[in-house]
Amino acid sequence: MALISSVMGVGAALVAPVVEVADLSLARWGAEHVLGTSLDVVVASGGPAAAARAGAAVLEEIARLDRILSRWRPDSELALLNRRSHLRVSADLFAVVAKAEAWRRRTSGAFSSRLGGVPLEPGAAQSAAVRAAETAWVGMDAATGQIWRPEPVAFDLDGVAKGYILDRALWAARRAAPESTGFMLDLGGDIRIWSAAHRRQAWRLGVTDPTQAFDNAPPLQTIALRNGALAFSGRRARDGESAHILDPHCGRPAAGVLGVAAIAPIGADADALATALAAMAPEDGLGLLAQSKGFDGLLVASDGRLLTSVNWSGQSVQAQSVGSAWPKDFALTATIEIPPQAGGAYERPYVAVWITDSQKKVVKTLLILGREGRWRESNYIYWRRVERMDLASVAQIARTTRAPGRYEVVWDGRDDHGRPAPLGSYTLNVEASREHGGHSFVALPLLLGSAPANFQAEKAQELGVTRARFGPAR
Structure with missing residues (x-):
């Protein structure tokens, strides 16, 4: 779910992230149709030339990882794994599957990448399929990069792959433009940020209200971030489409929250955390955040309640103080x-x-x-x-x-x-x-x-x- 927009310095925007470029030390590079969405690369210092180099490097890295991690491509390495019972895989695929399995254990199954073959329609047959996939043994050997996949399991890594891709893309940008002092990568609403130690200005991000249907609704809160990642999930997806987030315990669409914003040090963890929080009951999600040092989150429950972790530092957006000349409301x-x-x-x-x-x-x-x-x-x-x-x-x-x-x-x-x-x-x-x-x-x-x-x-x-x-x- 796209809950976020991003703004550097002052001000805020919404839904599809936008960077304010009034700060002349920032340069911006963007592209459409990247993993089915849009890509923005914003560079602090270095100018347009650095932004162009960083953008080209980011695109190249995204394309490389798409060939490995995509569940939408029949020729991807993930697709090959889902056709084999045993495979020696690349370091990238092994890392993402390992990360997904770790989050599955951490959330007691609230996050699961094993349900790629489970039908969306609820029912007894689906529940049996979910149980079979969730209780199956998956073997992983880090020394040799081998994965053993039993037949009930079909990996769908979408809940963690985008964050991993952003992590790797950030490193590609830093290598391509080493003179720059900060980067913000925005891939369809998920954000990865890095700032040099001597750069004092934080990136300010605006979280929108998922209860508002308008495409130009004001942000719900703003939050400042110097380094780390933000990911977003929920029932209202980007571009007005419905998100298909299942509760892995029953295989039915999750219904506890409207939207989630999650912060973590790296994108892979933020992506998985946001997916897990969207699948859990709101109170269970708060419990997960309380037990997860270094992670923070904001949840908008289905009943409209706004819930945050203890260390969430978002600030409510002040309403316009100037009244309208139109009739009331x-x-x-x-x-x-x-x-x-x-x-x-x-x-x-x-x-x-x-x-x-x-x-x-x-x-x-x-x-x-x-x-x-x-x-x-x-x-x-x-x-x-x-x-x-x-x-x-x-x-x-x-x-x-x-x-x-x-x-x-x-x-x-x-x-x-x-x-x-x-x-x-x-x-x-x-x-x-x-x-x-x-x-x-x-x-x-x-x-x-x-x-x-x-x-x-x-x-x-x-x-x-x-x-x-x-x-x-x-």
């Missing part, structure tokens, strides 16, 4: 549709959503999907009016592109500077462009008064129906 909720496209290779569109007043002056930027600046320029209307004149602010709110689907953003009646906007005439602007695709722009007129109102614009090539509702916030 009113907000504008916009629904943006990204339609599926027929044909060849599909590239996710870059999308910009913003509000202008009756003089066509930009009042509020609500959403930017797509982090690579060279492609964001293809949304040339927004680029000419806003982005090229305020690169730092736009970079702070830009987040990963999204798969086809329906997404909601909310406007609370304040402009980009936090000042209340009066009632009156506005325009909701939505622009979308896609590599190997088209360009679409929708301008939906809005008349905001003292009564609720609904607005709608027709479909465009890269956009479905755009809707807006003005009235009491949900």
